[in-house]
Amino acid sequence: MNTVIYCTQEKKQEIRDAVLEKLRPDFVQFRNVNDISLEALAGDALLVIEHDLVPDMKGKQKDKLFEKIPVFIYRQGRLFDISKSSELLEERKLLVDSKDWNKAKEINEVICDIDFLLGNTVNNSYPGFFQLESTDFCNSKCIMCEHYYTENKGACILSMEKLDHLRDAIQLSRIINLNGMGEPFISKNIKEQIDVYVGYGNKIVANTNMSYLDDGLIERIGRDFDWLAISVDGATKETYENIRINLSYDKLMENLYKLNEKVPDLFRIISVVIMRQNVCEMPDMVELAHNVGAKQVVFLNLNSSILIGNQDDALANYPKVLEYYSVKALEKGEELGVRVVVSNAPFLNRNITFEEIADELEKMNAIQKWKTSEEEKNMKETAQRVKSYTEEHSLLQDTTVATKVKCSGICDWLLTNCYTDQHGNVSMCCRNSIYRAGTVEKEGEFQEVWNSLLMQKTREIFYSGYLPEACLKCGMIEGGELKYLSVDISPDFYEDGEVKKKQKQIYKELFGGKI
Numbered sequence: 001m002n003t004v005i006y007c008t009q010e011k012k013q014e015i016r017d018a019v020l021e022k023l024r025p026d027f028v029q030f031r032n033v034n035d036i037s038l039e040a041l042a043g044d045a046l047l048v049i050e051h052d053l054v055p056d057m058k059g060k061q062k063d064k065l066f067e068k069i070p071v072f073i074y075r076q077g078r079l080f081d082i083s084k085s086s087e088l089l090e091e092r093k094l095l096v097d098s099k100d101w102n103k104a105k106e107i108n109e110v111i112c113d114i115d116f117l118l119g120n121t122v123n124n125s126y127p128g129f130f131q132l133e134s135t136d137f138c139n140s141k142c143i144m145c146e147h148y149y150t151e152n153k154g155a156c157i158l159s160m161e162k163l164d165h166l167r168d169a170i171q172l173s174r175i176i177n178l179n180g181m182g183e184p185f186i187s188k189n190i191k192e193q194i195d196v197y198v199g200y201g202n203k204i205v206a207n208t209n210m211s212y213l214d215d216g217l218i219e220r221i222g223r224d225f226d227w228l229a230i231s232v233d234g235a236t237k238e239t240y241e242n243i244r245i246n247l248s249y250d251k252l253m254e255n256l257y258k259l260n261e262k263v264p265d266l267f268r269i270i271s272v273v274i275m276r277q278n279v280c281e282m283p284d285m286v287e288l289a290h291n292v293g294a295k296q297v298v299f300l301n302l303n304s305s306i307l308i309g310n311q312d313d314a315l316a317n318y319p320k321v322l323e324y325y326s327v328k329a330l331e332k333g334e335e336l337g338v339r340v341v342v343s344n345a346p347f348l349n350r351n352i353t354f355e356e357i358a359d360e361l362e363k364m365n366a367i368q369k370w371k372t373s374e375e376e377k378n379m380k381e382t383a384q385r386v387k388s389y390t391e392e393h394s395l396l397q398d399t400t401v402a403t404k405v406k407c408s409g410i411c412d413w414l415l416t417n418c419y420t421d422q423h424g425n426v427s428m429c430c431r432n433s434i435y436r437a438g439t440v441e442k443e444g445e446f447q448e449v450w451n452s453l454l455m456q457k458t459r460e461i462f463y464s465g466y467l468p469e470a471c472l473k474c475g476m477i478e479g480g481e482l483k484y485l486s487v488d489i490s491p492d493f494y495e496d497g498e499v500k501k502k503q504k505q506i507y508k509e510l511f512g513g514k515i
């Protein structure tokens with residue numbers, strides 16, 4: 001039998017030896033991804049894919065390629081026959097029973113490969129990246145965040161009892177992200193919960209406002225964290241404290257320096273939401289990152305909110321200003337050895353001058369920077385009207401439909417990643433929490449919710465080659481952040497779906513037609 005191998009250059013010899021020994025083929029051929037198709041593999045071919053390259057097979061599920069030919073996955077000296085996944089489920093169970101978490105996770109990841117290759121709408125694998133909200137309580141009221149108007153009403157923390165319900169998923173994940181809507185480090189359970197996650201062999205990642213840091217946290221950050229992203233939306237005390245209401249710039253700086261001193265090797269990212277109020281401080285924020293030992297600064301464009309009414313703050317209104325300061329931030333990063341992430345980096349005009357942005361800057365600076373207390377009061381009243389409406393008329397969605405936008409593969413959040421809030425509610429992703437898969441009420445129930453009708457339907461749409469309506473305008477698609485998915489971004493991608501249009505109409509009525 002002819003055996004075709006798809007692998008990296010480094011693994012060629014190792015995989016060839018394993019194939020010759022275990023499968024005894026007549027001959028072996030290496031192919032690139034474009035030469036793996038039903039036509040190209042016609043005859044009696046058998047395919048071997050290196051585990052790390054499985055995501056490259058996106059889009060090949062459509063013609064059922066992997067059901068029509070024998071396929072093996074190669075991982076760490078073993079060849080896994082994808083037609084024998086039931087044996088792997090049994091092996092995973094035995095490994096979990098014997099508490100061999102690392103091996104159980106490895107087998108789970110191969111099961112995930114098989115789910116992907118076969119385009120399963122019911123996943124047998126558990127997610128490897130588990131975003132589990134520690135709390136939706138926050139000690140800040142940032143001017144671009146819903147805490148600005150919700151003021152922690154109804155907020156709570158993830159209880160140890162709820163965590164027990166999610167144990168079967170936690171023991172098979174690799175990375176736990178502590179975030180949801182709140183500040184994870186202020187939860188009184190956070191240290192105990194980190195210890196539980198780590199006890200199952202997980203690494204921890206988080207975004208924090210770094211307003212709270214004690215010795216117990218420092219010890220865990222140094223020992224258990226893969227990376228830490230710190231939200232810093234101003235390089236000066238005035239900007240920072242006006243954006244991150246209730247937080248202290250001096251405390252932030254004290255904690256950033258303390259962290260640098262105690263855990264200098266931890267990969268730290270400074271995360272900044274860019275808006276008109278702080279755009280001119282972009283290069284200074286790179287310098288601040290350098291001073292406190294962070295190796296990366298990520299500038300995220302503001303997603304404006306109808307409820308906050310901050311559409312004027314978005315830099316889509318001042319593209320030249322954004323371009324100029326993005327270039328300055330990149331230059332500062334190059335000078336200081338800090339990696340700077342800005343949108344559209346390869347297409348920026350590196351020669352843009354200050355004169356070219358003067359008009360936009362003038363227009364931008366003419367607008368009042370911060371809301372007055374009267375404006376804040378109106379915002380909160382409107383938000384309350386919307387909240388009362390949504391309490392009576394749920395906006396939650398339990399299905400979605402296909403759009404005309406073509407895609408290949410599936411979003412990572414339907415395959416390897418999962419977002420669960422502190423109540424055990426599993427959503428399609430953290431961006432799409434109104435698309436609710438269900439609630440985990442007891443241990444052993446996670447997979448049922450993970451494979452709810454919503455999740456099955458959404459996976460079916462992805463694997464059929466079309467983007468679900470719920471995923472239009474997704475920033476993760478635009479940013480190319482998804483490993484298992486590629487999308488043909490056409491103008492249809494930027495259209496609002498029916499759910500969004502309906503939501504906007506409701507808001508319009510609640511706002512008295514003022515949006």
Ligand code: SF4
Pocket residue numbers: 411412413414428429430431432470471472474475476477
């Ligand atoms: S494509 Fe975007 S919106 Fe859709 S599930 Fe993935 S992350 Fe969420």
